Amino acid sequence: MAVRPHVPPWWAGLADAEASVTCGGAEHRVRWSRGVLELVDHDDPAAERSLAALGGDPPGCVVLFDAWHRHIASPELVTLGRRPGELDLGLPPSSDGELATSSVGFPRRSLPSAAIAAVERSLQRRDDLRRLLSMSGPMIDRLVLTVLASCADRWSDEAFRATHGLRVGAALSVRATPAIRRFGERLGCGPAEISISPARPERASPMVAARLDTGQPVAVSAELPVGWLTNVWGRGISEPDGELVLDVTGGSDDGREFEVVVAEWEPAGPITWEAALVPATVVVGDDGSRRVRRRW
Amino acid sequence: MPDRLADRRGEAHLWLVLEEALASATHAGDEHGVWDARRSFRTVADALMVVGAVEPSRAEAIVAELDDALAVRGLTVAHSFGGRAFPAWDPDRQPVRRRGDGWLEAEIEHHLDLVADIQPGANPMLGMRVLEVLGPAVRALQAAGALPHGPARLADVAATFHAAGFFVDAPLGEADRGWLGFLRSRPAPLTGATEPAASVDLEVAVGTMAGRPVVVRKVAWSESVLELDVDAPELPDTSLSTVGWRCSVFDDAGRLHLGQVGIRRGEGGPVVFRLRPGLMAGVSSMSVRITRGSERIEEQLWL
Numbered sequence: 001m002a003v004r005p006h007v008p009p010w011w012a013g014l015a016d017a018e019a020s021v022t023c024g025g026a027e028h029r030v031r032w033s034r035g036v037l038e039l040v041d042h043d044d045p046a047a048e049r050s051l052a053a054l055g056g057d058p059p060g061c062v063v064l065f066d067a068w069h070r071h072i073a074s075p076e077l078v079t080l081g082r083r084p085g086e087l088d089l090g091l092p093p094s095s096d097g098e099l100a101t102s103s104v105g106f107p108r109r110s111l112p113s114a115a116i117a118a119v120e121r122s123l124q125r126r127d128d129l130r131r132l133l134s135m136s137g138p139m140i141d142r143l144v145l146t147v148l149a150s151c152a153d154r155w156s157d158e159a160f161r162a163t164h165g166l167r168v169g170a171a172l173s174v175r176a177t178p179a180i181r182r183f184g185e186r187l188g189c190g191p192a193e194i195s196i197s198p199a200r201p202e203r204a205s206p207m208v209a210a211r212l213d214t215g216q217p218v219a220v221s222a223e224l225p226v227g228w229l230t231n232v233w234g235r236g237i238s239e240p241d242g243e244l245v246l247d248v249t250g251g252s253d254d255g256r257e258f259e260v261v262v263a264e265w266e267p268a269g270p271i272t273w274e275a276a277l278v279p280a281t282v283v284v285g286d287d288g289s290r291r292v293r294r295r296w
Numbered sequence: 297m298p299d300r301l302a303d304r305r306g307e308a309h310l311w312l313v314l315e316e317a318l319a320s321a322t323h324a325g326d327e328h329g330v331w332d333a334r335r336s337f338r339t340v341a342d343a344l345m346v347v348g349a350v351e352p353s354r355a356e357a358i359v360a361e362l363d364d365a366l367a368v369r370g371l372t373v374a375h376s377f378g379g380r381a382f383p384a385w386d387p388d389r390q391p392v393r394r395r396g397d398g399w400l401e402a403e404i405e406h407h408l409d410l411v412a413d414i415q416p417g418a419n420p421m422l423g424m425r426v427l428e429v430l431g432p433a434v435r436a437l438q439a440a441g442a443l444p445h446g447p448a449r450l451a452d453v454a455a456t457f458h459a460a461g462f463f464v465d466a467p468l469g470e471a472d473r474g475w476l477g478f479l480r481s482r483p484a485p486l487t488g489a490t491e492p493a494a495s496v497d498l499e500v501a502v503g504t505m506a507g508r509p510v511v512v513r514k515v516a517w518s519e520s521v522l523e524l525d526v527d528a529p530e531l532p533d534t535s536l537s538t539v540g541w542r543c544s545v546f547d548d549a550g551r552l553h554l555g556q557v558g559i560r561r562g563e564g565g566p567v568v569f570r571l572r573p574g575l576m577a578g579v580s581s582m583s584v585r586i587t588r589g590s591e592r593i594e595e596q597l598w599l
């Protein structure tokens with residue numbers, strides 16, 4: 001029986017990131033490391049949360065920690081997150097007064113309890129997102145990658161695809177288009193027209209094909225796994241050494257080496273091409289450089 | 297993608313337009329660019345909602361998400377961030393699908409009304425601006441399968457604006473004053489259908505389409521209707537997105553006659569255009585333009 005190579009977790013190879021949080025009048029730090037958010041300046045967040053439930057305000061770090069975990073599966077964050085080439089993003093920090101959900105005045109007495117609960121949920125959600133999007137850019141990036149990993153995990157769920165599939169498809173398309181376009185231009189037929197869609201859950205391998213009709217630009221279509229967003233784009237290995245990486249099939253958990261498949265054009269007919277999937281290894285250097293070694 | 301996404305081309309397109317709008321606003325980086333991107337995106341979303349190509353609560357949520365994405369990039373004020381939840385897909389809450397011709401016709405009329413008060417010399421970019429407003433929405437309706445002939449219709453509008461001098465490359469000061477007069481005084485289309493009172497048997501072959509000749513057999517008109525009897529290639533008449541052929545008529549001053557119902561599918565036959573009062577008075581010739589996909593035939597007919 002063939003042994004399936006070890007596929008490293010989506011966060012392997014991503015550097016730790018930190019953000020500062022105003023907490024009880026002091027500046028504290030939260031850290032993202034190996035896919036997990038840690039509160040650097042709190043030994044027992046659960047105990048502090050319990051104390052806060054008895055009265056008083058929960059510490060700012062704990063509030064951020066809870067917001068993070070309420071939204072690590074919210075696909076809306078994918079739409080808010082960074083696109084290729086964008087430098088920085090994020091909301092300015094909000095004061096507690098701006099975010100104090102419970103102090104927002106709305107006519108509680110005239111509303112049924114279900115409506116009050118709905119309004120409070122909505123305000124809570126807005127406050128959560130404002131807090132999270134006020135973190136440093138690298139922390140926002142890791143939050144969005146966490147959400148993307150959750151989207152990839154849920155891609156086989158038809159109800160998830162029905163609600164968020166088109167959003168995820170657009171997110172994949174906008175992030176993969178620059179690399180696929182450059183790959184299409186390697187055909188030497190001028191600028192390419194690109195169409196990218198997420199692969200069906202049952203599809204085993206990514207697919208890239210091209211067609212050149214008379215009088216038309218070359219049309220390149222690709223089906224990529226949703227996991228491409230975290231495993232390839234999120235790690236910054238979509239085009240190492242000028243190769244197009246379509247998938248990660250194995251590698252080490254320290255993120256220094258990834259077994260990948262890269263694409264290479266092969267003619268499939270007089271006016272059509274298909275990308276052959278070539279096994280290769282991406283080696284990440286100490287200086288952050290990425291080198292590709294083909295295994296064929 | 298699951299099969300149930302197959303008929304959601306409108307929403308799929310709207311998500312892609314969101315990405316374009318975000319890129320365009322980020323690239324522009326100033327208030328004008330951001331405003332343009334938001335306005336254009338809202339026009340596209342509205343058009344898709346009107347024709348039932350996107351469920352309204354989802355379209356509105358997508359519009360709100362563009363606004364939030366702009367706030368996160370510092371392109372709009374931070375306190376405008378709403379962070380609303382996205383509605384779950386509900387197959388029982390889908391709108392009725394409609395064709396987009398009515399919407400486009402109304403939008404063209406609306407813009408002609410707006411343009412009628414402006415001199416071309418004052419803003420020669422106006423024709424381009426109108427196309428910038430309508431173009432993305434037409435492209436969206438076409439992507440949603442609700443407007444197969446949208447681009448051809450827009451090309452007609454562009455031609456008629458060009459004839460009036462509302463384009464940068466049109467010679468300034470040489471605007472067609474008659475055309476402007478027509479715009480400003482044009483009465484509403486006649487509503488009561490009258491039988492054509494005059495007719496000309498033409499039997500003019502105006503070109504070929506799908507390898508077969510297209511013949512205009514007869515032109516008949518009254519003060520309220522114009523009827524062309526066209527013998528065109530037989531085409532399959534199936535879904536909304538089938539590309540049939542369409543016919544437009546320009547008078548001898550190059551003016552597009554609006555209020556036209558110029559789209560046909562399948563084989564040839566009479567194409568009836570509703571006219572505005574007086575439009576045919578003194579008209580001795582007309583241009584007939586027949587298009588099907590990228591094929592185009594244009595012929596001057598003498599009455």
